[in-house]
Amino acid sequence: MPDYSKWDSLAVSDDDDDAPARPDGRERALGSEVDPDGLLGVRWSQRKHGELRATVPLAASATGRQCRVEFKRNWLKVVAPPLNPAATPAGAALLDFQLHGAVDPERCDWRIERSARGVVLLLELQ
Secondary structure: OOOOHHHHHOOEOOOOOOOOOOOOOOOEEEEEEEOOOOOEEEEEEEOOOOOEEEEEEEOOOOOHHHOEEEEEOOEEEEEOOEOOOOOOOOOOEEEEEEOOOOOOHHHOEEEEEEEOOEEEEEEEEO
């Protein structure tokens, strides 16, 4: 059985559904996770039309072939090279949990984005 205790420290702020959308159309941050086991900086945001996005920091050498993302109706699982390999064993899931609402797995997508700030796995859930 998976150990979910590391998710007990998840610090997600509640977002007011009645809050006005940002005038520039950008997403509103829902919260970020601080994980004492080394998965630092997972960021969640929601776009105007309900699309949920998450960015997961990865090792600089990460490639698409090394990533495995499973979208299920109420579940998300991500296996990828971690930002801190010493804290997360190779092949261990970076994210593996039940979603609070249902998504359409056929409309979900992921990609790796590289920038001067680092490499992230961008997840888009609809």
